[in-house]
Amino acid sequence: MDAFAAIADPLRRELLTRLADGPARVVDLAAEHPVSRPAISRHLKVLTEAGLVEADDLGRERHYRLRPAALHDVRTFLASLDRRPLIAESALDALETEVRRTSRERRRTTQTAPQEEIA
Amino acid sequence: MDAFAAIADPLRRELLTRLADGPARVVDLAAEHPVSRPAISRHLKVLTEAGLVEADDLGRERHYRLRPAALHDVRTFLASLDRRPLIAESALDALETEVRRTSRERRRTTQTAPQEEIA
DNA sequence: AAAAAAGGTAACTCAACGGTTACCAATGGG
């Protein structure tokens, strides 16, 4: 399961938020949430496979801690959605109007935004 | 479905990435992906309910466009995981050592990180 | 007016998720 799917679950997000305050044991995490310990254990397994947490074995205890670096893909995705169109919206509107006026007979084929016409 | 679950699906992420380049019709989006048009339509419904996209009806066509503002919750969550401990890690380590030395008899009860002892 | 295009919805199937209880191994304290 990748990081996107891992953070889709509210309980897993709470676990990550908790671990942002410092490492914790499984029993402690389970005590703070209204689900059974095996459920917590499996959520931690999912988070581990996604690289979002890592565990240190200390005797019979297992201490989980956050690995924020694994959120890189998510951050990259969010950033990619932020890229603005290279041409201002108003300019596109004006160009679209002109294209429509001069090629009214041509059927609209592929898409709405006039990027293709620009290219 | 909230924004977290909405972006958990790879196909929906591709749709959002595509819409970052400009609005598009359902048939165009379907043509660019290896799934049926009804599947695309339902993904767009999910994205709409999450507030991530919005549609303009133009005759028989429906033009979907991105609404990046709906990602606010996701950004906030990521930012919340970035908060560093208020005290440097090395200082915590030193303090933990001291606590262990001076209260060796006390059973470890709640959690690993020594924030509680600080408070 | 008829046909084609665009797009939403319903019904169905199958796989994946998340929860539970039961059970196991390993470690540490009396």
Added chain:
DNA sequence: CCCATTGGTAACCGTTGAGTTACCTTTTTT
């Protein structure tokens, strides 16, 4: 040495998600 603690895993179950095909309405085109 015994037993409590910690934590992982298996088996089971109900729900949800995502895909498909079939069908419908609305709008445009010829």
